């Protein structure tokens with residue numbers, strides 16, 4: 001038996017998470033009931049992605065389709081599916097704290113945040129934009145903790161000023177995300193490579209800014225891989241970390257195709273691409289991204305109206321793919337048309353393990 005060292009618990013608005021490890025939300029269909037429920041059961045914070053819940057259980061909760069896709073946001077972000085996902089996650093983790101990830105850039109953001117509260121989320125995490133009005137949508141649920149994701153001290157300052165002025169509230173915790181993370185990035189393409197935008201540079205600045213607003217717990221995210229990484233950021237003032245890519249290499253990852261894909265990729269297969277959401281996104285050169293290079297990508301026809309910046313397919317046509325359909329195909333395990341996000345460390349997954357294995361490795365000396 002390995003000796004357990006003292007990783008302190010993480011407390012967010014009165015919720016105690018035994019180990020300060022948050023599993024980052026991953027949509028579409030990557031962190032749903034199985035992954036998030038298991039992480040919470042193992043003492044971390046499991047985070048259910050509220051993105052594309054219409055794809056849950058092969059569209060079981062979708063009421064209206066067009067071209068075989070969930071029609072409009074009310075079907076793409078299905079409330080009944082989200083409630084079912086939470087119910088099934090709770091069957092794994094009982095009363096342990098459970099989070100929901102809701103992207104700010106989505107259509108129906110406020111409705112989906114409210115749905116997540118109704119479904120039983122204790123903590124809501126929002127990135128892909130600065131959620132200046134987030135507290136409005138949880139006013140019926142005063143116990144729900146609100147956790148925005150920021151990529152700079154300036155973003156935190158703007159958000160705290162706004163929330164404090166309008167709602168007399170400051171974030172219950174903040175995720176500070178650097179550009180080694182998976183999926184959408186918080187900074188422009190060129191900035192992803194500059195030293196001053198890396199997590200190591202940004203994190204201390206955010207620590208300083210957070211001190212102006214009381215004791216906000218800060219979670220470091222983007223490229224955290226092992227215990228040494230966790231210790232390094234805890235020493236810099238983090239109360240915990242948010243990790244996602246490592247959980248792509250687990251049996252419990254809800255998008256099962258990742259278990260096949262991850263052990264086969266190399267560093268060169270990981271790339272930053274343009275996305276209809278308007279931010280660069282880190283993904284694997286596989287599926288639709290290969291089709292794009294070959295000029296054989298599927299036609300674009302907006303059905304789900306998923307994110308506001310895409311303007312019903314205008315941006316999708318510019319970048320060459322529909323993000324809802326292609327991430328949805330990824331959740332369905334379509335090797336030809338799926339879009340597969342990863343963090344910069346994705347190539348380090350060489351075998352599939354259990355969530356328990358990862359948690360044990362991270363919490364032990």
Ligand SMILES: Cc1cc2nc3c(=O)[nH]c(=O)nc-3n(C[C@H](O)[C@H](O)[C@H](O)COP(=O)(O)O)c2cc1C
Nearest residue numbers: 024025026027181182183222223243244245341343
């Ligand atoms: C496959 C994948 C999908 C992701 N999807 C989302 C998402 O839907 N919403 C979000 O806020 N972050 C998303 N992220 C970012 C993660 O939640 C997390 O903050 C980040 O990836 C942490 O860096 P790491 O992957 O190096 O551990 C995604 C990351 C990955 C790898």
